[in-house]
Amino acid sequence: MASTTTPLIQVKNLHLYFGAFHALKDVSVDFRAGELIGLVGDNGAGKTTLIRVLCGIHTPSSGEVWFDGRKVEKFHPKLAIDEGIETIQQSVGLCDNLSIARNFYLGREPVKRILGIPILDFALMREKSTKVIREFGLRDNVSADDEVERLSGGERQSVKIGRAVEFKNRVVIMDEPTNHLSVREREHVNELAVSLKEQGLLVIYITHDIFQVHKLADRIVIMENGEKIEDASTHTMSAEALEEVIRQGGRKVTKKEPV
Numbered sequence: 317m318a319s320t321t322t323p324l325i326q327v328k329n330l331h332l333y334f335g336a337f338h339a340l341k342d343v344s345v346d347f348r349a350g351e352l353i354g355l356v357g358d359n360g361a362g363k364t365t366l367i368r369v370l371c372g373i374h375t376p377s378s379g380e381v382w383f384d385g386r387k388v389e390k391f392h393p394k395l396a397i398d399e400g401i402e403t404i405q406q407s408v409g410l411c412d413n414l415s416i417a418r419n420f421y422l423g424r425e426p427v428k429r430i431l432g433i434p435i436l437d438f439a440l441m442r443e444k445s446t447k448v449i450r451e452f453g454l455r456d457n458v459s460a461d462d463e464v465e466r467l468s469g470g471e472r473q474s475v476k477i478g479r480a481v482e483f484k485n486r487v488v489i490m491d492e493p494t495n496h497l498s499v500r501e502r503e504h505v506n507e508l509a510v511s512l513k514e515q516g517l518l519v520i521y522i523t524h525d526i527f528q529v530h531k532l533a534d535r536i537v538i539m540e541n542g543e544k545i546e547d548a549s550t551h552t553m554s555a556e557a558l559e560e561v562i563r564q565g566g567r568k569v570t571k572k573e574p575v
């Protein structure tokens with residue numbers, strides 16, 4: 317159940333232009349801790365652009381973003397790290413030729429000192445990442461020393477999700493997390509997404525598949541042509557009704573059908 321406290325992220329009247337192209341048009345939306353939000357829309361709808369603003373990659377042309385009731389004054393690529401946002405994308409985020417343990421600690425490797433000389437603490441990396449990958453459902457014959465190259469798509473997603481939780485992120489953005497996965501792997505990744513929200517994280521789940529995300533999400537936000545055209549609870553609007561909103565591009569559909 318979503319909480320009723322101050323939204324973790326508030327987006328207010330956001331506009332973004334790429335030159336003359338109006339990519340985000342007056343977008344306002346709240347995201348709360350403990351919610352799983354499906355962010356849905358056709359190709360080019362503006363989903364990634366919105367997420368990139370939240371991560372500080374794009375600076376909006378106008379409008380505001382607030383985290384925990386604090387207004388963002390400066391957008392910069394470290395914003396995501398500062399605010400505890402982890403983005404999980406299918407094709408990026410892991411280095412194939414490094415071990416699971418090294419990938420787990422990429423950019424934040426623990427160091428120990430021997431005779432005053434700093435060296436990477438491989439034992440700690442191995443121990444902690446082994447614990448997490450077991451919790452996140454990796455097979456027993458996969459070791460933290462294995463290169464990521466040998467993992468399946470679902471196992472890669474599990475490593476990224478485990479890493480997001482272990483490093484105390486509070487927002488996990490999953491960008492098409494189940495593309496190219498088998499049915500069982502898809503179910504596993506979706507179960508992990510739900511467990512993240514149950515642990516109190518905000519999960520923003522980007523997908524084209526309204527039927528899949530409707531089963532998981534508390535709320536669905538639909539974008540089209542840079543605009544937010546729907547923001548509805550999955551308890552009050554069925555997947556079929558939401559699909560119709562997408563089909564109609566937000567036009568004509570005014571009646572909210574009960575689920």
Ligand SMILES: Nc1ncnc2c1ncn2[C@@H]1O[C@H](COP(=O)(O)OP(=O)(O)OP(=O)(O)O)[C@@H](O)[C@H]1O
Nearest residue numbers: 334337339357358359360361362363364365366539
């Ligand atoms: N850096 C950029 N410069 C110019 N135009 C851009 C840039 N980034 C995105 N766009 C344009 O903004 C629009 C929205 O793109 P965006 O990637 O946000 O869509 P999306 O909803 O994530 O689509 P998809 O589901 O295909 O990933 C598209 O028309 C895209 O071409």
